[in-house]
Amino acid sequence: MARKNVSLLVSAAGWIGSFVGELIPALRERGIQDDQIHALVTGNGLLLGKIADAIVEAIKQVKNLYTVCVDYTMRIDDLVVEGNYDWSNGDITSDHFPSSRTSKADVEIELIHLNRIISSDEAVKELDRVGLRPAKAHELLAFGAKYPEIQREFPIVALGSVWRDSDDGRRVVFLGGGGAERGASLLWFEDGWGGRCRFAAVRK
Template sequence: MCEFVSWKEVEAKGSKKTVFFLTDDEVFSERGREMLEGLKDNDFLGHHAIDNIWGSLCKGGKHGEEKNFWESDKLPKEIQAKLHDFESFKKNFGRMITQFAQEDDLEYIIQNAPSDKKWKGLKSFCRAALAAIPMRDVKTEVLEVGVRHDLSVDELVKANKLAWANEAVTSKNYPAKKGSAKKQELVLVSMGRDASTKDILKMMKVLKLKAAKPVALLSLGLDHPNRQKENPIVALGQTWRGSGGRRGVPCLCFGGARGLGLGWCGGGWDAGCRVLAVRNS
């Protein structure tokens, strides 16, 4: 669980007590983004982030936190002014919760928050945020590619002039109906985290994308040969079942030279891998 909502109280000699806390305004300001760069998600909602942004002003302050933030009478008056019902929560803290709260944080709110008039909408808001967690780190990039439907997989492998290619990536294992070459927008998708094939395909459905096939992948290699030097690129749209029953898919990769590997759908994909997709027609 994170430390939301949290604050630090500082009481200097002969001066009024000051309460330091963070809202969306501070966290997503230019200075806030700079000061909080590199923090883990939950840190944005807790005392660590408060220390980073307010610095020496809150040094030595007393930590405070209240996970049942809807019991606003337990909060310092300074926070109560910005957090006293669902609308104020959404306005001042909604973006932080949407981007940084973890599953257990959101599940706690869903299970324990009240549903009275003041807080109506809070549980629905958190359910939506919970459902969106897998999409947080997803990034997409559109590339225009001349997709060579006029060439077979064997011909495309040869045309790419690769240093090496897995012997299983052939026209026999990945048959494709021939047609005319055409310009097409392909989408590189990065999950930003380790993910299973099932998770990736589910995410693509949300994005209204479908996994590209080997012909599109190898056409990308022709038009943008340096892209595989950055990260591996895999095409999940057509599989070949190996002798052991595993489903293999081609992957453009780089190990000192451009190559074509074979990945296995059952093993999952690491955060650095990108998946090639096409838009649903």
């Protein structure tokens, strides 16, 4: 359906009435009183704006989009601490994963599920094909701090920052976990990735 037609449907009074008819019982089930619901349209709009923000964030997460404020000036070591991980690799440091950026920025991170065993090089090509670049270490660790529960569902890797270790192996930051624990680790760029893995990516 064309975007214009969808917009007409969304704007139609019948659709709006149906939406409100579903929304009000859902709010009441969650303990919201009628006077609080009434305040949504009679107040100064601040609460309605917050609700709109929450809906936007929920829609993004359905699409596997997550907004993160990334401070590229922070030391990687501090980002690991901020993530409150149960375990982490001591080689995730600013010396190994420096950032060339010197600012803060809001970044939309998309978690791409390629759903097959794949090499790092092939995964990067797949991301590039759809206009994405692999996330940097700073971006993934900022994501892990803001959305700590996601990595319990599936492993997440950032292929955009690579550290070459003393054995000439290429290492990338990886978030994993399960059950009660979650961690930040390093895995080899040369190794393949399983079908459950998500690749953190950013629109170019």
